[in-house]
Each structure stands twice: as C-alpha cells, then as structure tokens.
Amino acid sequence: MFVALAAPGDRVRVRVEREQGNVLFASIEEILTPSPVRIEPPCPYFGRCGGCDFQQLTYEAQLAAKSEMIRDCLHRIARLENLPDIVVTPSPDAWRYRMRAMWQIDQEERTIGYYERGSRRVCDVVDCAVLRPDLQARLEAVRGTDWAEFPPDLKHLDVVAGEDDVSFAPAFANFETRELSLTVRGEVYRYNAKSFFQINPSLLGPLIDFALGDATGESAIDLYSGVGLFTLPLSRQFRRVIAVESNSNAARFGRWNLRDAGVDNTEVFTANVAGWFNEVSTGDVDFILLDPPRVGAESAVIKGILDLHPQQISYVSCDPATLARDLRKLFLGGYTIRSIGGFDLFPQTHHVETVVRLMA
Numbered sequence: 001m002f003v004a005l006a007a008p009g010d011r012v013r014v015r016v017e018r019e020q021g022n023v024l025f026a027s028i029e030e031i032l033t034p035s036p037v038r039i040e041p042p043c044p045y046f047g048r049c050g051g052c053d054f055q056q057l058t059y060e061a062q063l064a065a066k067s068e069m070i071r072d073c074l075h076r077i078a079r080l081e082n083l084p085d086i087v088v089t090p091s092p093d094a095w096r097y098r099m100r101a102m103w104q105i106d107q108e109e110r111t112i113g114y115y116e117r118g119s120r121r122v123c124d125v126v127d128c129a130v131l132r133p134d135l136q137a138r139l140e141a142v143r144g145t146d147w148a149e150f151p152p153d154l155k156h157l158d159v160v161a162g163e164d165d166v167s168f169a170p171a172f173a174n175f176e177t178r179e180l181s182l183t184v185r186g187e188v189y190r191y192n193a194k195s196f197f198q199i200n201p202s203l204l205g206p207l208i209d210f211a212l213g214d215a216t217g218e219s220a221i222d223l224y225s226g227v228g229l230f231t232l233p234l235s236r237q238f239r240r241v242i243a244v245e246s247n248s249n250a251a252r253f254g255r256w257n258l259r260d261a262g263v264d265n266t267e268v269f270t271a272n273v274a275g276w277f278n279e280v281s282t283g284d285v286d287f288i289l290l291d292p293p294r295v296g297a298e299s300a301v302i303k304g305i306l307d308l309h310p311q312q313i314s315y316v317s318c319d320p321a322t323l324a325r326d327l328r329k330l331f332l333g334g335y336t337i338r339s340i341g342g343f344d345l346f347p348q349t350h351h352v353e354t355v356v357r358l359m360a
C-alpha cells in the first residue's frame with residue numbers, strides 16, 4: 001500500500017483511494033503517532049499543490065527514502081540481488097534551487113501555479129519555496145500582469161533561468177523567449193525555454209563526473225542529448241561522438257554549443273532515437289550514454305544499444321521504475337553493474353536522478 005504524504009515510521013489511519021492490481025493507494029485520515037523524521041511542512045500549499053510531496057520529511061529522511069526507492073526498483077523490477085548501499089548526493093540547496101518550471105494558468109479562475117495533487121485544477125501559488133529567487137521574482141511579475149495581456153489560449157508557461165536572465169515559452173506581454181547561458185565544469189551551454197534543461201544546476205558537475213567518469217576511447221554516443229549537457233564533455237574524452245535529440249530547437253543549440261566550444265569531432269542528429277537506430281550505421285561504439293525522459297527508452301532503443309554492444313553504458317534516469325525495467329533487458333543482454341549513484345536534483349519531491357554505469 002502506498003500512503004501519500006506519509007513519513008516512514010508514522011502510525012496513521014488511512015483511507016484507500018484506489019486499487020490497481022495488488023497495489024492500494026491511500027491517503028492519511030489521521031496521524032496517530034508521528035514518525036521521528038516527520039516535520040511541519042514549511043510551505044502553505046503543501047498537500048494541495050501537486051509539486052512537493054516530501055516536505056513532511058527531514059532532508060536526511062528524504063535522501064534515505066530516495067536511496068531506498070532506487071534500491072527497491074532495482075531489486076523488484078530489475079531483479080538485482082545483493083545491491084550495494086546507494087548513495088544519494090544531496091543538493092547544496094534544499095530550497096530555492098529550481099531554475100526551470102512549468103506554470104499552469106487558468107484564465108477563467110484567474111489562477112497561476114501548479115496542478116493540485118491528483119487533479120487538473122490549478123493551485124494558485126503566490127510564493128513557491130523551491131523556485132530560485134530570480135524565477136520567484138518572474139512568477140510575481142507574471143502574476144502582476146493584466147489578464148487582458150494573456151493570449152486567450154495560454155494554459156501553461158515554460159520558464160527557465162540562466163546565469164543572468166530568464167526565458168519564457170511561449171513569449172507574451174514583455175516575457176520573451178530569450179537565449180540564456182550557463183557554465184558547468186567550464187563548458188558553456190546556451191539554451192532557451194523551448195528546449196529541455198536540467199532543473200537544479202548545483203549538482204550538474206557531480207552528475208556529469210559520475211556519468212562519464214574517466215571513460216575514453218574511439219567513439220561514444222549520447223542518446224536523448226538535449227542541448228548537449230553530456231555531449232560536450234564526451235567530445236573531450238572520445239575521438240568521435242554522435243548525439244541524438246528529437247527536439248529541433250534543443251538539437252540546434254547542441255550544435256551551436258559544440259561549435260562555440262571549438263569542437264569538431266561531434267555530430268548532432270535531430271531524430272527520434274528509435275527511428276535513428278534503423279537508419280544510421282555507426283560502426284563500433286565504445287560508450288553509450290542515454291538520458292531518456294520519464295517513460296524510459298523504447299524497446300527498439302534497448303535493442304539498438306544491444307546490437308551495437310558498447311563496452312560501457314551509462315544510463316541517466318529521472319525515474320527509477322522505468323530505469324529498472326530497461327536495465328533488466330540490458331542485464332539479460334549480458335551487461336553487469338559497475339556503479340550506481342543517486343543525485344538529489346529535486347529536493348522536497350519524491351523525484352530522484354539515478355545514474356547506473358554498466359559494463360559488457
């Protein structure tokens with residue numbers, strides 16, 4: 001049974017909300033004895049807003065729960081035994097860390113914020129405690145804009161911050177889709193609100209270090225490459241690199257980021273990864289990094305990777321369940337685990353970034 005917003009060690013009376021297979025989903029009716037790791041959630045929207053569902057836990061308990069979630073998925077879904085302790089690297093900032101967000105807008109109700117938990121109603125959020133101060137200031141600016149200036153069909157707004165500005169998609173009123181930049185481990189990345197960029201900049205250096213390690217060789221592939229967060233460092237460690245990304249805006253930034261860094265050994269394909277495997281022949285590949293969206297990699301992608309048989313695979317994932325599902329197939333294809341690391345890119349939420357390094 002999954003009990004929403006509970007803390008490990010709570011004694012609670014619950015109401016079962018729904019049943020799915022042999023799993024029950026429940027909500028708390030009454031806390032009989034609070035867990036020692038339960039704290040008073042500081043945000044006034046906690047419980048209603050669908051954004052942060054771990055605020056009731058001390059930060060240490062959040063990290064422990066995430067480590068256990070990764071371990072549980074790898075054990076239950078990937079069927080791995082004798083797992084080592086999985087360290088989840090904490091975020092330097094547990095609050096005010098988010099530099100990317102999607103704000104939902106309900107023009108009839110005149111509300112701006114995030115979806116309420118389990119619904120499509122917009123929770124009207126004045127102050128979001130996980131937003132970086134520059135984004136919080138822009139939330140206030142958007143909220144202060146005359147409703148007559150909102151495009152009638154505007155239902156959500158993508159916002160992302162850079163080193164010294166903020167970008168919006170779609171652009172409206174005086175909120176522009178500006179081009180931004182951010183430097184990570186000495187590499188400069190340009191992007192805007194129409195392309196994916198990671199939410200929490202403070203852990204990106206350690207994430208890249210873990211995902212790549214000291215891997216070197218002739219050739220590497222970066223699948224689901226975005227604007228090239230991993231492509232640029234890969235291009236320094238391998239003689240020849242290929243990146244594949246379906247969002248044309250992100251792929252274009254990826255090419256510009258490589259060009260501006262003086263890199264000429266890397267090619268970025270604008271393509272759906274599964275389709276790309278059918279169309280391109282790459283020759284031998286030493287290292288494949290994949291960083292798919294939450295749904296994980298399609299079966300055709302896993303098959304494509306197994307057919308190429310790289311010596312090393314680095315799987316970067318924001319969902320331990322789909323990660324474990326895909327790892328199972330890679331284990332059956334002959335790969336074994338070299339290392340596992342968790343990175344708390346999303347404090348106050350149950351989300352966690354996991355990197356699993358595999359070897360043939």
Ligand SMILES: C[S@@+](CC[C@H](N)C(=O)[O-])C[C@H]1O[C@@H](n2cnc3c(N)ncnc32)[C@H](O)[C@@H]1O
Pocket residue numbers: 196197198224225226227228229230244245246247250271272273274291292293294
């Ligand atoms: C989790 S993001 C990772 C991006 C990049 N690795 C980073 O860390 O910034 C996933 C990326 O995959 C892209 N994507 C989603 N589905 C895809 C597909 N089927 N084929 C290629 N790219 C895809 C998205 O546009 C997004 O840029």
